[in-house]
Amino acid sequence: MGRQTKERNATVAVATKAAVVAANGNNGNDENGGHPAQGQVNANRPMSKLVEQFLKLKPPRFDGRGNTEAAPRWVEELEKAFEVLGCTEEEKVTLAVYRLQENASDWWRATRGQVFPAGTTPTWIIFTESFNGKYFSKSARE
Structure with a gap:
């Protein structure tokens, strides 16, 4: 796999993870497997x-x-x-x-x-x- 493909896949993975957190409306509790709430994704x-x-x-x-x-x-x-x-x-x-x-x-x-x-x-x-x-x-x- 080329470097550009790897970078694109990494970017997509980051975006997907953030989208899942946002879609789940997580409030920071452990109800979503310990994922932080939106806005706290990168605290x-x-x-x-x-x-x-x-x-x-x-x-x-x-x-x-x-x-x-x-x-x-x-x-x-x-x-x-x-x-x-x-x-x-x-x-x-x-x-x-x-x-x-x-x-x-x-x-x-x-x-x-x-x-x-x-x-x-x-x-x-x-x-x-x-x-x-x-x-x-x-x-x-x-």
């Missing part, structure tokens, strides 16, 4: 492993250019990956920022301290509000 996973799993899903990059549909489409695609991986709010922000490129990355470096002041835990909702305010046109939001 003890190191960030390097999460990034590796995330990149295997081939999430899109965002550079701040493109039509008005580029920004919401980017967010939607990332949210699919976050659901499969069972990411926490803070992990979602970290992974999203990792996929920002060029102008969008510059925007985030300049804005990060205002959006999440020192000592503030990043959340996906606040990140997307700030992101949409910058990249998703007001007319398209209405």
Whole structure:
């Protein structure tokens, strides 16, 4: 079996496991054979492993250019990956920022301290509000 096939199979296995946990609606009890609840799937996973799993899903990059549909489409695609991986709010922000490129990355470096002041835990909702305010046109939001 080739390396790409093995990687694809590993990605499918991770996605399948997360989907089963989500479909079972597990609440964290041992009723599902000790599997954690959705959102806790990766509670003890190191960030390097999460990034590796995330990149295997081939999430899109965002550079701040493109039509008005580029920004919401980017967010939607990332949210699919976050659901499969069972990411926490803070992990979602970290992974999203990792996929920002060029102008969008510059925007985030300049804005990060205002959006999440020192000592503030990043959340996906606040990140997307700030992101949409910058990249998703007001007319398209209405």
